[in-house]
Amino acid sequence: MRGVTCLAISGGVGGAKLALGLATYLEPPELAIAANIGDDFEHLGLTICPDIDTLTYTLSGLSNEQTGWGRAGETATFMRALEGLGGETWFHLGDGDLALHVARSQRLRAGETLSGITADICQKLGIKARILPASDDEVRTIVQTTTGPLALQHYFVRDQCAPTVTGFHYEGADTARVNGEILEILSAPSLRAVIICPSNPYISIDPILAMPELKQALKECPAPVIAVSPIVGGEALKGPTAKMMQELGATVSAETVAGRYRDLIDGFILDPTDTSLEPSIRAMDTQTLLTPSVMRSLDDKVKLAQAAFEFAVSLS
Numbered sequence: 282m283r284g285v286t287c288l289a290i291s292g293g294v295g296g297a298k299l300a301l302g303l304a305t306y307l308e309p310p311e312l313a314i315a316a317n318i319g320d321d322f323e324h325l326g327l328t329i330c331p332d333i334d335t336l337t338y339t340l341s342g343l344s345n346e347q348t349g350w351g352r353a354g355e356t357a358t359f360m361r362a363l364e365g366l367g368g369e370t371w372f373h374l375g376d377g378d379l380a381l382h383v384a385r386s387q388r389l390r391a392g393e394t395l396s397g398i399t400a401d402i403c404q405k406l407g408i409k410a411r412i413l414p415a416s417d418d419e420v421r422t423i424v425q426t427t428t429g430p431l432a433l434q435h436y437f438v439r440d441q442c443a444p445t446v447t448g449f450h451y452e453g454a455d456t457a458r459v460n461g462e463i464l465e466i467l468s469a470p471s472l473r474a475v476i477i478c479p480s481n482p483y484i485s486i487d488p489i490l491a492m493p494e495l496k497q498a499l500k501e502c503p504a505p506v507i508a509v510s511p512i513v514g515g516e517a518l519k520g521p522t523a524k525m526m527q528e529l530g531a532t533v534s535a536e537t538v539a540g541r542y543r544d545l546i547d548g549f550i551l552d553p554t555d556t557s558l559e560p561s562i563r564a565m566d567t568q569t570l571l572t573p574s575v576m577r578s579l580d581d582k583v584k585l586a587q588a589a590f591e592f593a594v595s596l597s
């Protein structure tokens with residue numbers, strides 16, 4: 282797209298924090314976000330897109346800061362009434378959030394594309410950055426566990442990340458057509474940085490990288506590609522990343538994450554807690570930057586966004 286200087290690759294909560302920092306630091310039209318769709322699922326007859334919605338609510342200032350997902354100030358009339366009717370209530374849908382799912386599901390059934398609907402919703406919510414679903418085709422993350430395969434939301438919410446993970450399968454990733462706008466951006470002369478956000482590598486980033494055409498476009502991208510570690514000091518900043526790493530037999534460290542991205546990235550951002558990991562990551566022919574990576578305040582998010590963008594640009 283004309284004028285996009287930064288493409289962020291993001292999943293839900295952790296990535297959305299950096300995306301907000303980037304949208305605040307950059308001029309909004311400069312930022313595009315390739316959003317994970319592997320978490321999407323059909324529920325109660327609705328198509329629900331959690332990572333797209335977390336990015337949408339976060340960038341529009343509507344998000345529930347406590348949970349990181351859904352809307353702030355929600356009422357639960359729908360959920361209570363649904364419970365009274367014996368409906369499934371393990372996946373919490375606030376009344377305002379429900380409107381988004383109903384509107385989107387109706388428009389998808391009418392034949393609109395997910396990217397077209399998402400662009401329209403962003404426009405209606407005053408979001409200037411571009412939230413780009415990785416594909417308008419279906420990609421679904423299946424979590425393989427010792428007790429059998431699970432759809433992502435069943436693993437993550439219904440079963441509260443309890444099952445032991447043995448692997449992942451990204452259903453549809455090998456045939457899904459990459460969102461053309463993302464491919465356009467990756468070859469646009471205006472692009473100066475690609476930033477893989479600190480989201481869960483397995484369930485938020487890999488479903489995007491599992492699309493061969495997108496991975497190839499990243500490898501051929503003339504702009505530097507960097508990643509921000511979602512692991513600080515051997516702990517995940519949010520969610521089941523560390524537990525998954527452990528169960529897969531990998532060391533729970535930022536180095537493991539850098540190793541997973543090594544054939545894609547030019548640089549990797551570590552929190553100063555992990556200074557000792559720098560030499561082994563540089564040995565992967567990856568540049569490193571040490572900078573505070575725990576984002577609590579908006580100021581933290583903007584500072585990390587600025588550091589990440591300037592670090593990436595410095596590698597070109």
Ligand code: FO1
Pocket residue numbers: 292293294320330331332334335350351371372373374378434437438
């Ligand atoms: N996460 C939960 O842990 N419990 C929920 O009830 C829940 C509901 C929910 C509704 C809409 C939405 O966009 C996200 C929601 N999430 C919930 C978070 C969601 O499961 C995760 O954000 C991702 O899918 C994993 O990154």
